[in-house]
Amino acid sequence: MTAPHTLIQRAAWALLCLFVFSIPWEKSIQAPGVATLSHLFGILAFAAGAVVAIRRGSIRTPNLAMAFAALWVLWSALTYFWSLDRQATLTRAITLAELLAMLWLIWDACHTPLRQTQLMKFYVWGAVAASASTFLRYFQGRQTYYRRYTAPGFDPNDFGLILALSIPIALYLALRARGWQRWCYRAAVLTVISAVLLTASRTALIATFAAFAFALWTWREADLWQRISTALLLALLVSGMLHFAPTPSRNRLATISNEITRGTLHNRTLIWKAGLKVLKRHPAAGVGAAAYPEAVRPQLGIPGVPGHQYVAHNTFLSVLVEGGLVGFGLYALLLGTLALFVWNMRATERALWSVVAAVWLVGVSTLTWEHYKPGWLLMALMMTEWARSYWPAERPE
Numbered sequence: 001m002t003a004p005h006t007l008i009q010r011a012a013w014a015l016l017c018l019f020v021f022s023i024p025w026e027k028s029i030q031a032p033g034v035a036t037l038s039h040l041f042g043i044l045a046f047a048a049g050a051v052v053a054i055r056r057g058s059i060r061t062p063n064l065a066m067a068f069a070a071l072w073v074l075w076s077a078l079t080y081f082w083s084l085d086r087q088a089t090l091t092r093a094i095t096l097a098e099l100l101a102m103l104w105l106i107w108d109a110c111h112t113p114l115r116q117t118q119l120m121k122f123y124v125w126g127a128v129a130a131s132a133s134t135f136l137r138y139f140q141g142r143q144t145y146y147r148r149y150t151a152p153g154f155d156p157n158d159f160g161l162i163l164a165l166s167i168p169i170a171l172y173l174a175l176r177a178r179g180w181q182r183w184c185y186r187a188a189v190l191t192v193i194s195a196v197l198l199t200a201s202r203t204a205l206i207a208t209f210a211a212f213a214f215a216l217w218t219w220r221e222a223d224l225w226q227r228i229s230t231a232l233l234l235a236l237l238v239s240g241m242l243h244f245a246p247t248p249s250r251n252r253l254a255t256i257s258n259e260i261t262r263g264t265l266h267n268r269t270l271i272w273k274a275g276l277k278v279l280k281r282h283p284a285a286g287v288g289a290a291a292y293p294e295a296v297r298p299q300l301g302i303p304g305v306p307g308h309q310y311v312a313h314n315t316f317l318s319v320l321v322e323g324g325l326v327g328f329g330l331y332a333l334l335l336g337t338l339a340l341f342v343w344n345m346r347a348t349e350r351a352l353w354s355v356v357a358a359v360w361l362v363g364v365s366t367l368t369w370e371h372y373k374p375g376w377l378l379m380a381l382m383m384t385e386w387a388r389s390y391w392p393a394e395r396p397e
Contacts, residue, residue, distance in 0.1 A: 008055065012048035016109055017122045019045045023373050024126040024162050027153030028133060038373075042102060049105045060108045065341065065383055068334040073100045075327050076289040083288020084295050092290035092371060099376045106380035116384055117176075120169050123377065127166035128188050130159070131195035138198055138246075147248040149198040160204020161363035162374050163192045167211035168355040175218060175226055175348070186229045193237045200249040202256045207362040208237065210355070217351040268313045268366055274299040275312055275321045286324030292368075295321065315364035331370070338379060341386035349389065353382050 019041040026038030053059050062070075077093040080086055110116055133151040137143075144150045150159040167189055174185035196208050215222070215230040222230070241253055274296040278287060287295040293309035300310045312318035320328040342353045356378055360369075369375050 008048070009052050012045065012052045013109060013115070015041065015045040015048050016105065017118060020119050020377065021122040021126040021129075023123065023377060024166070025130040025133060025151050026373060028130070028151045042098065046101050046105050049109055053108060059104075060111065062104070062107070063383055063387070065334055065337040065379070066103060066107060068330055068337055069100060069103055069379070072323075072327065072330040072334055073097060075330055076323060079286055079288040079291075079323060079327070082285055083291050085288060085291040085293070088290035088294070089288040095371050096289070099371065099373065102373070103376055103380050103383075106377070107383055110380075110384040111387070113388060116381065116388060117173070119381060120173060124166045124170045124173065124185065124188050127163050128191050131163060131191045134159075134195045134198055146200075147246070148200045148252075156199040157201045157203055157367055158369075158372070160196050160199040160201035161207055161359075161367060161369075163196050163199075164204050164207040164211055164359050164363065165356060165374055165378065166192055167208060168214040168352055168359065171211075171214050171230065172348070172352045174229075175222060182226075183229075186233065189233050190236065193233065194240065197237075197240045197245040197249055197253075200245075200252040202253060203363055203366045205241065205253055205256070207359045210359050210362050212237075213358065214351055214355040217355065218348060221348060271296065271300065271310050271313055272317055274310070275317050279321050282321075282324060284324045284326060286320070286322045286327055289322050289327075290371075292318055292322055311368040313366050313368060315367065315369045318368045319370055334379075338382050341382055345385060345389045349385050353385060357382075 019038065022038035022041050026036050029037040073093075073096045076089075076096055080089045080093060083089040106119070110119060130151040134149050137152070138149045142149075144154070144156055148156045150156050154162075170185045170188045170192070174182045174189075177185060193208055196204050212230070212234050215227075215234075219227065241250065243250075245253070275292065277299065278292075278295045282295075292312045296310050303310060312321065316328075316331075319331045323331070339357070342350055342357065345353065360375060360378065363369065364375070
């Protein structure tokens, strides 16, 4: 018979995998009392992981990046005392605490190559499931807005980046897999890039092109079929952008060059200027976590779309304005430590996580993502991959 503690460990791991699988479509299914079904999976996974740690009598020693993440979360919570919008800051502080718990959970549970790979697979297949939901809505004519399509509950730009982040991971899994499984991951990439085109997100499209840098980085390591399939996938992305995507999507994506060179990036530059003016009045401590919309309200007013706010549309500016130079410094130390982790990985894994980081950087340059699960999941996977690179002989399952 299987020992009870082994059953608990397996259940805890299964819940964590289910949680990771749900992240790409987390907003699509609501659960009574816990916001989303993904949120419920996260609560259950954390509870089970805590039970496993208690029964084991120890936890994995935190790393430096986790320490900086904890300090940044603590500072964000402290901004409640001088926040321009205390209710928003309180809500954000709770969200960040939950994300920190997720970071610890993955760090404590994911300590073998098999588990690392499993979590990556579940994220990729979660992105495929979310893409399938997007196709369904497209064929039903259920646009998110302005003839753009996503899985239910998502903003097209956020959703497009969530999908783009799965592409280098899928290409990596295809590189490492054998037999028919390699073609499954390549099919996953094709599915995801098709869904990205339906979002008509210009930021996500640029991020998707950036994702294919992994194929160039690992070109020598790849075999002939990996090279051919990757080239075909890239060609299909270009063809879809120019010919096969719906006309409204193609027309919107065609404005990328004009928006970058002569436009306002859909009014983002105006929002950024307003944020920089606020920063001059609150340089050290910031205006409070999640208080950016309230801080720029005197300058920008209220958006014409009901229920919308003027968020920063740039993660780094958001962190800087809301947390001041102190908060921004802690966040920079977190990202800098992760960059060092990636630098010290094995060559192929360094290529993967460098490209994933580049895709994330492209996306968050126009999105407010410091409190989004996908980014924190990827940080956790960077930490666990770094640890595996340094200590390949860690304890077995």
